[in-house]
Amino acid sequence: MGILHSGQCQCGKITYDITGDPITVHACHCKECQKRTGSAFGISMPISKDKITIRGELKSFERVADSGFKLIQFFCPNCGNPIYGEVERRPNALTLFPGTLDDTNWFRLDRMIWTCSAQAWYELPEEIEKLDKNVDYDC
Ligand SMILES: [Zn+2]
Ligand SMILES: [Zn+2]
Incomplete structure (x- = not known):
């Protein structure tokens, strides 16, 4: 399959290519994501x-998500x-942080989650699905 999208870290030592569509995209307002x-x-x-193919040597940090499942951030x-991130309960997927994509204009948000801890000044968009918390995805 051909490369659809590419991304890299701020210094360029880590690069990656995407060859298929993501499962979903959400913005998360939880304290950990903040x-x-x-x-x-x-x-x-x-x-x-x-x-997705990722090149370069990453370091990781492990913690337990709100769900109780383990989560490793790279x-x-x-x-x-x-x-x-890699989440224990979804071993076949990884959770890309798509701000690192070279082009961020092709994807759309499917939902906003953990809106219960959204920063006070942030006005949630009306047209998008909003969830107080997050039951399906660890972050
Ligand atoms: Zn870097
Ligand atoms: Zn989060």
């Missing part, structure tokens, strides 16, 4: 592992940019 991004919310793009050891 910390990971240093921003108001994180964007998560679960994608089947056979549709980041560039040189620039610290988080690239993706």
